[in-house]
Each structure stands twice: as C-alpha cells, then as structure tokens.
Amino acid sequence: MALSHLTIFLVAAFIGKIQSQTCPEAPKCVVAECQLPECFCSGNETELDQQEVEQGHKKPQIVYLTFDDALSALASTQFYEELFGTPNNHTYSNPNGCALRATHFITHSYTDYSLVNKWWHYGHEIASHSVTHRNDIKYWEGMSEEEFKAEAVGQRRITGQFAALDPCEIKGWRSPFLQGSGDNMYSVLEKENFDYDCTWPTRQFGFTDAEQGLYPYTMDYSSVQDCPIKPCPECAHPGLWVQPMIDLEDEWIGANPATPNNGNPCSMLDACTVIPHGNYTEEDPDQVYDMLMKNFKRVYEGDEDFDGQLVPGNRAPWGLYMHAAWFFGDYGWHYTGYKKFIKEIASYDDVWIVPIESGLEYMRTLFFDANLSNEQLKAQGKDNGPFACADIENQTGKYEKTRNRCGPAKSCRFPNVTQPADNIFNNERYMTICSYNSEGTRQNCPNEDTYPWLETDQVNPCGGNMPCKDAENCKL
Numbered sequence: 001m002a003l004s005h006l007t008i009f010l011v012a013a014f015i016g017k018i019q020s021q022t023c024p025e026a027p028k029c030v031v032a033e034c035q036l037p038e039c040f041c042s043g044n045e046t047e048l049d050q051q052e053v054e055q056g057h058k059k060p061q062i063v064y065l066t067f068d069d070a071l072s073a074l075a076s077t078q079f080y081e082e083l084f085g086t087p088n089n090h091t092y093s094n095p096n097g098c099a100l101r102a103t104h105f106i107t108h109s110y111t112d113y114s115l116v117n118k119w120w121h122y123g124h125e126i127a128s129h130s131v132t133h134r135n136d137i138k139y140w141e142g143m144s145e146e147e148f149k150a151e152a153v154g155q156r157r158i159t160g161q162f163a164a165l166d167p168c169e170i171k172g173w174r175s176p177f178l179q180g181s182g183d184n185m186y187s188v189l190e191k192e193n194f195d196y197d198c199t200w201p202t203r204q205f206g207f208t209d210a211e212q213g214l215y216p217y218t219m220d221y222s223s224v225q226d227c228p229i230k231p232c233p234e235c236a237h238p239g240l241w242v243q244p245m246i247d248l249e250d251e252w253i254g255a256n257p258a259t260p261n262n263g264n265p266c267s268m269l270d271a272c273t274v275i276p277h278g279n280y281t282e283e284d285p286d287q288v289y290d291m292l293m294k295n296f297k298r299v300y301e302g303d304e305d306f307d308g309q310l311v312p313g314n315r316a317p318w319g320l321y322m323h324a325a326w327f328f329g330d331y332g333w334h335y336t337g338y339k340k341f342i343k344e345i346a347s348y349d350d351v352w353i354v355p356i357e358s359g360l361e362y363m364r365t366l367f368f369d370a371n372l373s374n375e376q377l378k379a380q381g382k383d384n385g386p387f388a389c390a391d392i393e394n395q396t397g398k399y400e401k402t403r404n405r406c407g408p409a410k411s412c413r414f415p416n417v418t419q420p421a422d423n424i425f426n427n428e429r430y431m432t433i434c435s436y437n438s439e440g441t442r443q444n445c446p447n448e449d450t451y452p453w454l455e456t457d458q459v460n461p462c463g464g465n466m467p468c469k470d471a472e473n474c475k476l
Contacts, residue, residue, distance in 0.1 A: 023183055023235035029221035037364035038239060042217035043224035045314050058350045058374040061300050062359045064243075064319035065102040065342075066198070068129055068174065068268075070110035071119065075324035079335060080119070083342065087122055087393045092346035092353075095378045098123075098389035100346060100353040105129035105174040105198075108158055108452065112432040114409035116163035121399055123392035125355030126165065127172035128155040128194075131454055131461065140179040141231070148181060149188045150454045154461040157470050158452050161462040162433040164406045164440075166398075168474035171195035171357055174321075178245070178267055182231030186219060189240055193471045196241035198321075198356055201228050201267035205316075206247035208262060210298035213316030214244040216363055228267075241363075243356050246318055248295045251287060253277050270326035274334075288337025289344075292320070296345065317359045350374040354387050361386035406434035412445035439467055 029041035067075070083100075085091040090099035103125040106116065120126050130151040134140070143151075152173050160167035173194050175185065180199050189197055196216070204226040205214040214225060219237035225244055250263040250272035266272040272291065280287040295318075297303075302312040320338075327335035345351045365386050366372055382390045391397035398404065414429045429451055437443040446452060446463030455461045462468035 023187070025234050026219070026222040026236035034218070034220055036367035038218070039220045040215070040217045040363060041221060042214060042242070044217070045212075045215050045316065059315045060362075060374040060377055061315045061348075061351045062317040062362065063296075063345065063351055063353045064317060064321070064356050064359065065100070065353060066105060066174075066319060066321045066356070067102060068105045068321070068323050069107045069133065069325075071104050071106055071112060071116050072110055072324075073112050073115065074328070076112070076115050076119070079324060079327050083339060084122065084124075087389065092343060094346075094352050094354070094387060095349050095374070096381050096385075096387060096389075098382055098387060098392075100342070101125070101355050101358070102353075103127055103172065103198075103355045103357070105172070106155065106159055107131070107133040107176075108155060109133070109429075112409070113159070113162035113164075114406050114432055114434050116159060117165065117404065117406035117434055120163070120165055120169065121392075121395075121404070123355075123389060123399075125172065125357050126159060126163070126170055127174065127198075127356070128152050128159070128170055129174050130176050131155045131158065133176045137177055137179050140175055140177065141181055143181045143184065145184045145188050148185050149192060150461075152188060152194070153192050153470055154454055157461050157468050160438045160470075161443075161465055161468050162431070162437075162452070164434040164436045164438055165404055166438060167469060167471040168193070170471065171474075172243075173197050173199065175199040178229055180229065180231065180233075183233045183235045183237075186233045186235070186237045186240060190219070190237040193474050194240070196243055196356065196360060198243040198245060198319075200225060200232065200242055201245040201247055202226055203228050203247045203265050205244065207249055207265040208259075208298075208303070210246050210295065210318070211303045211311050211313040213246045213299050213314060213318060215314075215316050216241050216243045216360055218242070241360055243317065243319075243359070245321055246299065246316065248272055248291075251275055251277065251280075251291050267321065269320050269322035283333045285333045285337035285340065288334055289340045292338065292341040293344070296341075300351075319356075349378070352377070352387055358386050403440075404438075405436055405440065407436040407442070409433070410435045410445060414448050414451040416449075417451045437465065437467065438469060 031041055034041050087099050092100050101123045105127045107129045108131045116126055131154045156167050156170040159170055178199050202214055202225050205212055219240045245267050247265040247267050250266045252263045252273040252275050254260045255264050276282055299313045299318045302310050305311050391399050395401050410433050412431050417429045443465055446465050450459050450463040452463035460468040
C-alpha cells in the first residue's frame, strides 16, 4: 500500500511538472544572433563600453522615478506638481532643457483618471499595475495566464477608456508586491503587446554590487539575473524587454551580523528602513538624501574594492521605485530628503531623469549610433533623440490639444460595490473619469451597479462603457 501511494505521488508530481512547463527552456544567449534594436543579451554590458573609448565622451546616466498604485489628487497636488512642474514651467531640467518625467504604474481603485490624462500630456509614462492589487501574494505567484491577462490587460483597457488614452500608450507592467508568476506572466506580456516588465529585482547586480548593475535586456534568451522572488521565467519570450530593478541598501546598519557595516537590501524605496545612526537624528531628511546618494554613486561613479581601488560604475539605468504614500502625513521628511537628492542629481550634465519607455528607446537608439555619447544626446536638444520633448512642450504630434483630450473631469458614484473575493469593500465607491473616451467621443459614468473591475461574462472591465478597446496593431 505504501509503495502504491508513493507511485501515485511521483506520477502526480511528474504530471504537475509537465503541466507547469508549457514552453521550452530558453537557450543561452548568442550575441551574434541577438542584436539591437530588437534583441539584447542580459549581462552583455561590455558591448556598451565602446561609448567611453574616445577621450572626453561620457556615458549618460539614466535615472527612473516610478510611482505605484493609484494616481490620486493628493499625490498630484502635494508632490508631483512641485517636483515636476509643467512641461514649460518645470522645477528641474534634464541636460537638454526638458522637464524631468516619471513612470506611473496604475492600479484601478482610487485613481483619478483625469489626472492620468493630465500627467500623460505632461510627458509622463502610464503603465499597468493590475486592476485589483489583491493582498494575497499566493494569488500573484500562482495565477494562470487567463487570470494574469484579466489583471494586466484589464487595467490597460480601463486606463484607455477612462483616461481617454490610446491603450497602445500603456506599454509597461509591474506586478503588485513584485510577485511575478514566472512564465505565465511573461507569456501574456509577450502575446498581449506589452513592451516591457519592471517587476524583477536583482541583488547580485545591485545592493552593494550596484557598480555592475544590469542594463535592460530582452527575453529572447536565458537571463543571467538572479531570482530573489520566485518564480522567475525559464522560457524565451522574444522581443519582451526586462528593466531590472537594481536593489538599494537601506539604513538599518548592522541588521545582518554577517555584514555589520551595511544595511539591508530593498527593491522598493519605501521598503528601505531608515534608522538613525552616527550623527543622524530621528526623522532627518539628510539621512534620506545620504542614503539615496550612497546608492546612486555606486552606479554613477563606482565603488571601492577590498584593496581600496575604485571599481568604476557601469552606469546601468537606475531607479527609485516607490509608492507616493512614503511621502504622506508624518513622513514629509522622506519627501524633503528625496527632493534634495533629485535637485542635486538634476544639476549634473550627464544625468537624465526620464520614463522607462524612454530609457528603452535609448537602448534601441544605440543600434543606429553605437557611440551615442552624453554630448551627442545634449546636442540633439529638445527636438530629436530618445529624450526629446518638443512635442510635449509645443502640444504637437500625439500631445496635440484635440487628441486624447479628457474634457471636464466627471465624478462617478457606485453606492453598493460588492466584490467579495477581491477585498473590495461592500460599500460606496467613487471614481473620477474623463468625459471623453479613448476614441474622442463623449462618455457617461458606468451604471452604478457595474463598478469597473475584472471582466465577466456579463460586463467588460470598463463597467459596460465602450469601446473598452485594447492595444492592437501598436507600433513601438
């Protein structure tokens, strides 16, 4: 009987492995067959060193500022407006005179879609971060392709509908809690016209070794990136980019007895612990500033080895990934230190604070000009190159006033929302939408009993509003 049970267990485990492996394992990257702009091998940063060959030519340092979850009026008015300003009246500038711009990973609940439209018109990037943002980690870890599609594509459709944007503008994804579902997640992103994922942290190429940070790469071949949060993909997903999240080091110095002089790794800025040490006081903005500068300099300048020799940083694109709630209420000192840091690095003539989609466009641009130096980027000005902003400032091209227009913001009330499986409250909910839809025609609020959520047999994720279209025939 025991042998019979063991046999059944082994057979079940074997079948489970077959079912979980629905695609062949990705082969090792062949550099000669993986060429920009469509393909780039992970860990092949040495290919980019040629940009530093000529004396006096600098490699640009790309910095990403990203914000997860709802794009709310509170975050917009208290922080984003001061930090970024408007395209023609901005607080800080990139080396070509353009405003700093961020990427916003949007979840549905509490998002003001009229503000999504506003910040998109200011040149910020809007990306998908799920409809539900469920608190159940196991849900995200073990979800099927169908479940993941409902979340990622559903939020893209909701954003397009209610923020009056072409869904093709929503190119990126980040999974809640940075919890991916391995190849199920990447297969959907590949098939459903997403350009990139920014969910995957790296400690091996970050933290105290950030001077050797990973550049963005495509999933055509196997990745050299470590996997701190399992499961990670094992199969090839051609053309899909990964923007690695380079881990930071926080200020909980000595928390790990094995590294008494270091803090802990943290992938999201708001997961970094800031405990006073040395001459720092409680709630000291300078400690936040110094923490950020310490991490930034590892990539930008480099770090010392055991012999005290400087190992130059490779200037991989580096990000501060966070939730705006880290600034709220009693944590205003976080914002003060963060703003001081942004002001400092924005004064450097080789630091570019741009959305993730622009950083990936820079990678593709290297195909056309492999020696694209910082000087050349500056010489392109506002009109040309991956960091251009002339259309944003002049309200031309896709930013033209009559295109993707929001119209007056419209408040929608849903008196009795019930989604028992999704931690959504059995009570009244509101959402603010654009009075135009993605096709430029007027729209009303969804019926009060069809709060936009995951798609069902009866209603689309836009709560019945149309066209609720998705990203099809998109051109990168």
